[in-house]
Amino acid sequence: MTEYDYEALGLVAGLEIHQQLDTATKLFCQCPTTLREPEESTRSFSRYLHPTRSELGELDDAAVEESMVEREFEYLAYDTTCLVEEDDEPPHELDAEALETTLEVAQLMNMSPVDQAHVMRKIVVDGSNTTGFQRSTLIATDGEIETSDGAVGIEDLLLEEESAQRVAETEAGVRYSLDRLGIPLVEIGTSPDISTPEQALEAAERIGMLLRSTGKVKRGLGTIRQDVNVSIAEGARVEIKGVQSLDDIDDIVRNEVARQVELVDIRDELADRDASIGNVRDVTDVFEDTESSVIGGALESGGSVMAVPLFGFDGLVGREIAPDRRLGTEFSDHAKRHGAGGIFHTDELPAYGVTEDEVTALRDAVGVSPEDAVAIVAAETDTAETAIDAVAARAATALEGVPEETRGANDDGTTRYLRPLPGAARMYPETDVPPVEPDPSEVSEPELLTEKVERYQDEYGLGEGLAEQVAYGEYMPLFEDVVDDGIDPTLAATTLESTMTELRRDGVAVANISREHLEEVFAMADGGDLAREGVPDLLRALADDPDQSAEAAAEAAGLGSAGEEEVREAVVEVVERNEDQVEAEGMQAFSGLMGECMGALRGKADGDLVSELLREEIQKRA
The missing domain is CATH 1.10.10 (Arc Repressor Mutant, subunit A)
Structure with a gap:
């Protein structure tokens, strides 16, 4: 991968970190925050969502584009699902435990809490909220964290409700699960102070450490998500959503810089060629006898083939702008957004069953020369027409350079188009929830994980490696609780970090071992009712049958302490x-x-x- 001079390119980046809080109940109701399996759902219901206007009567562009695709949203409900989650009852007051944890985060980032926090509605019509909006509350502003390349400002800290969990695509639309909807979530937005990919990663790691220092955040895949805003001087601000792995952030930034550099080069080349976008044409007749399975399938279903001539684009539609992604891939993303399976273009044809003769006939039908390109969409007629219009619009932005947009993170460090950038029209006040007045004086600043590592070594005699594993591990709150109750620190630390890790590697279902199980095991081992060497076997037994108590499992397995x-x-x-x-x-x-x-x-x-x-x-x- 090319390493650029990021300062010369004018790289500017910022982060939005979304972290679920580990509270007993959800943000606006008393339902539990435990995730369920879809098979546990007891019923389902469906909704159709449409954008609403802001207080000033404006419609958000992103919401409008989202609503252009008519979809049914199905929601899986559980025996714990309440009327608030279904949007059949007004939300309750803001959860006090979530607010307290958010104020702890604010202290760790040297932020100033607002005098009065008002809940706002943020329009979201992709089905991830039954209401058609997400509730969000500004809690604190104007903070700062340190990195080796200088300070990074923290602009805002918000307390939000988590969205519903996407389960599957259906023929009618999308199926969601309501177990995740409403879990308290903090959103941390940095200032655009980040100037290198490495600094982006370091800032994200620092924020992650501060969040975990509270001991009150959920752990595991999907509980934390990073969004990255990236631009270069000649490019545009692009928001990249849903970076699941912290380790991917620097690669995401590098690839986005490369993509914007390539799009700027393409813009300049198109300008030199005096390129332009032609009128959309119906070219179904060209492919009446095609052997292409994709095009033939669309035509057999009564569909059409629509084309747009791209004057001066020859060789550029197929140009790579990121690993395994080309300008044509960008066009295809927009077509898919409107229901098509993708596009074909002349930089890659003949191929996919399309013959040389068909390519020649296609060029003749739309009136292009060898210096030009053509993009086509084959689908149900309405879909093909909408999708090719979207392709033409995206091709037009290529003449201007880099479009401002929201993109989704891919597993390989590249990104794909999602929707336009949202604007101010998506926010308006929530009238069903009273404002609250945050009181930071009642909240103590948490001990940093780095400080915990030192304390665990000094007070408990743990080695540096084990101390770090415990402090940064998911069992840190449990470790502190059981040690406070008198359990030997070395027993607790080795069990939680070494023994549990070994059992997980051996395929033992450690997720079945509850906090209560572990507390019982520690009490038995510390009190002499269980030999420490028997701890792994007892944990195995509890993982196999989690409905039994530790004492019963030990007796059944013959794991009592021998005299x-x-x-x-x-x-x-x-x-x-x-x-x-x-x-x-x-x-x-x-x-x-x-x-x-x-x-x-x-x-x-x-x-x-x-x-x-x-x-x-x-x-x-x-």
Whole structure:
């Protein structure tokens, strides 16, 4: 990948970090924030959504384009789903626990809370909210974080409701699950102070660390999302949505810079060629006898083939502007947005069953020369007409350079077109929720994860690596709680980070092991009712049958703690069984026999006790 002089290009970038909060209930109702499997849904209902006007009577461009595709939105409801989630009852007051956590985040970023927080409605008509809008509340402004390349400002901190979870595409539209809808979510927006891909990644990592320092954010895939705003001096601001992995942020920025550089070069080349966009034409007749399965299938269903001549575009539609993405891919994204499967263009034809003769006939039908290109869409007639108009509009913006737009992040670090950038017309006040007055004086500033690592080493005697694993791990809040209750820190840390990790790698369903299970296991091991060596086996048993208590699982698996006499009997039996080896090797036989003793006791005895008794028995016979 080409590494650019980002300063010379005038790279400007900013981040929007969205993090789910780990609260007991949702933001505007008392429903739990636990995710469910779609198979657990008890019923479903459907809605059609349409954009509404702002207070000034304006319509948001992004919402208007979204509504151009008529879709039915199906929602999976559960036994926990309430009328608020269905939009059949007004929202309740803002959740106090979520507000408190948001104020903690504000303190960590040196932000100033607002005097009065008002809930706003943000129009979203893609079906992800049953209401057709997302509720969002500005909580704090004017903060700052540090990076190795300088400070990055934090412009705003908002408390929002999470959207519904997209489950599947259906013939009529989209199916969503309501389990995620309404989970409290903080949105953190930085100033456009980021000037390199590396700084973008570092800033995101810093914000992620600060969020996790509260101990009150959800962990796991999908609980945090990063949006990145990127532009170069000759390009335009592009918002890239849904970066799932933190490690992808620098590559996303690099690829977007490369894409904008290529689009600027294409703009200049098109200007030199005096390029232009022709009128859309129906070219169905050209493909009446086609062997192309895609085009033939559309025609057999009564569809049409629509074309747009692109004067001066020859060779440029197929030009790569990002890894495995071309200008023609951008055109195709816009066609797909309006229901088509994609486009064909003359830079890639003949191919896909389209013959050389058909390409010649196509060129003749729309009146283009060898210096020109043609893009076509084959689909149901209305869809083909709408899609080719969208392609023509996108080709026209290529004459201007880089369009401002919202794009989606792909897994390979590239992006795809989603919709136009939203404007101010998408926001208007929520009249069903009273304003609140945040009181930061009642909120203590959380301890940073970096500070926790040092404290865990100093106070608990953990090694640096283990201390860091615990502090940054998903079990950090549980670790602190059980240690405060008197559980040995080393037992808690090794179990939560080492043992649980090993079990997960072995394919054990550790997700079935609840916080209550772990607390019970720690209490048994710390109180002498369970040998520490038996902890992994007990956790396996609980993962296999999570409905039982730790005490019941230990009893069923024979994992109680053995007394000294029982341990000595087991050790003596092993030593006598290997008497010849002991006489010949003496204490050198210890290592092999130790493993045999532990196996015989099946995790019911502490390793230190077994070791002590085994040494005694070997010395008696050596």
